[in-house]
Amino acid sequence: MNYEEALAWVHRLPRLAQHPGVENTHRLLAxxxxxxxxxxxxxxxxxxGKGSAAAMLSCVLRSAGYRVGTSVSPYVLDFRExxxxxxxxxxxxxxxxxxxEVRAAADALRADGWDSLVEFDAVTAAALLWFAREQCDIxxxxxxxxxxxxxxxxxxxxxxxxxMHIAKDHMELLGDTEEKIAAEKCGILKNRCTAVAYPxxxxxxxxxxxxxxxxxxxxxxxxxxxxxxxxxxxxxxNRVNYGGYDLTIPFPGxxxxxxxxxxxxxxxxxxxxxxxxxxxxxxxGIANTRFPAxxxxxxxxxxxxxxxxxxxxxxxxxxxxLRGAGLLGLTAVLGLLNGKQPQQVLAALAPCFSRVYTxxxxxxxxxxxxxxxxxxxxxFTKVTPCASVAEALRLAQGDAPNGLVxxxxxxxxxxxxxxxAAEGALE
Numbered sequence: 346m347n348y349e350e351a352l353a354w355v356h357r358l359p360r361l362a363q364h365p366g367v368e369n370t371h372r373l374l375a376x377x378x379x380x381x382x383x384x385x386x387x388x389x390x391x392x393x394g395k396g397s398a399a400a401m402l403s404c405v406l407r408s409a410g411y412r413v414g415t416s417v418s419p420y421v422l423d424f425r426e427x428x429x430x431x432x433x434x435x436x437x438x439x440x441x442x443x444x445x446e447v448r449a450a451a452d453a454l455r456a457d458g459w460d461s462l463v464e465f466d467a468v469t470a471a472a473l474l475w476f477a478r479e480q481c482d483i484x485x486x487x488x489x490x491x492x493x494x495x496x497x498x499x500x501x502x503x504x505x506x507x508x509m510h511i512a513k514d515h516m517e518l519l520g521d522t523e524e525k526i527a528a529e530k531c532g533i534l535k536n537r538c539t540a541v542a543y544p545x546x547x548x549x550x551x552x553x554x555x556x557x558x559x560x561x562x563x564x565x566x567x568x569x570x571x572x573x574x575x576x577x578x579x580x581x582x583n584r585v586n587y588g589g590y591d592l593t594i595p596f597p598g599x600x601x602x603x604x605x606x607x608x609x610x611x612x613x614x615x616x617x618x619x620x621x622x623x624x625x626x627x628x629x630g631i632a633n634t635r636f637p638a639x640x641x642x643x644x645x646x647x648x649x650x651x652x653x654x655x656x657x658x659x660x661x662x663x664x665x666x667l668r669g670a671g672l673l674g675l676t677a678v679l680g681l682l683n684g685k686q687p688q689q690v691l692a693a694l695a696p697c698f699s700r701v702y703t704x705x706x707x708x709x710x711x712x713x714x715x716x717x718x719x720x721x722x723x724x725f726t727k728v729t730p731c732a733s734v735a736e737a738l739r740l741a742q743g744d745a746p747n748g749l750v751x752x753x754x755x756x757x758x759x760x761x762x763x764x765x766a767a768e769g770a771l772e
Contacts, residue, residue, distance in 0.1 A: 391509025405630030493532020648748030
């Protein structure tokens with residue numbers, strides 16, 4: 346298969362399994378020679394903050410001189426973001442060849458009478474196969490959905506497991522309470538790995554994390570909030586001190602300061618397991634991290650921000666960051682997926698935006714611009730549905746005296762970011 350044919354094949358696989366579980370990936374990896382057994386991992390689960398933590402920790406480890414594999418889910422701009430070694434995406438022809446091997450293994454499983462693979466099983470297997478062949482010293486692996494039944498949970502050699510912020514999302518699959526969702530996320534805890542938990546968890550979620558870590562025999566580290574000091578900085582800059590580490594975090598918001606604290610503790614836990622990570626590597630790695638659509642400031646004058654906030658928790662974090670920076674009366678281009686509690690997202694963003702242009706995000710699960718406008722009309726006085734993202738950006742940029750924010754979906758963030766880059770909006 347060439348690259349386009351390989352992508353077409355993997356995207357034709359079902360998105361969700363009829364009977365979720367790790368057995369699919371175990372069987373697929375066995376056909377591929379169990380590449381995961383050659384690797385060591387930091388496994389990262391949670392509702393929000395997984396990608397930022399994976400990106401920052403990967404950069405810290407690279408700064409310390411290690412060969413690092415990174416797999417994030419979902420991708421923002423390019424499918425190949427799921428496959429990175431030392432910050433560089435896999436070459437298209439190499440990925441095509443890997444997916445060809447995975448397809449052959451899947452065909453062999455089907456011939457054996459096993460036909461339950463989903464897209465993320467294939468993606469995970471290809472990533473692990475590549476990381477093993479690239480002889481990565483360690484892999485920062487982001488969970489796709491949940492944890493206990495996620496494809497990535499087929500790994501064995503987890504050194505550190507990070508449980509990022511828990512919130513109510515994917516409740517139809519993970520449970521309808523923060524306690525149940527936390528239990529699913531904690532399914533990644535392996536015996537005697539070090540667990541690091543995001544510090545500002547809902548009480549029910551934190552209680553469950555503590556319990557699950559104890560049951561798994563995992564030492565649990567929770568960053569101390571009294572050790573986190575946020576410096577005064579210009580709007581949307583994030584400079585903090587955590588436990589004596591002066592950190593310049595390239596993503597705005599208090600939640601990202603907490604994410605960085607998790608990264609520091611994860612790096613220190615790896616030091617206890619034999620890795621040599623100097624303090625300078627921790628500080629330089631975090632400062633030099635790049636990751637799109639995480640309250641990303643594309644331009645300051647006039648202000649343009651792109652954010653992938655796609656659930657109520659992410660929307661609240663965005664709103665808190667904008668308010669903390671004194672940014673109000675902004676104009677928004679907004680697109681949301683159905684089933685993502687849109688009323689709660691809109692309510693969280695209501696204090697920030699005076700003008701909203703709605704669009705249909707590039708997903709079959711997206712709300713139409715008209716349906717979203719009808720919902721948004723309950724929270725904003727000026728709402729205009731648009732036929733395309735390009736139209737929305739054109740109208741919004743002409744009507745954004747205090748700045749423009751594009752948010753509500755990673756699909757929207759990806760499309761808008763590409764359009765804004767084409768017109769020179771990136772500084």
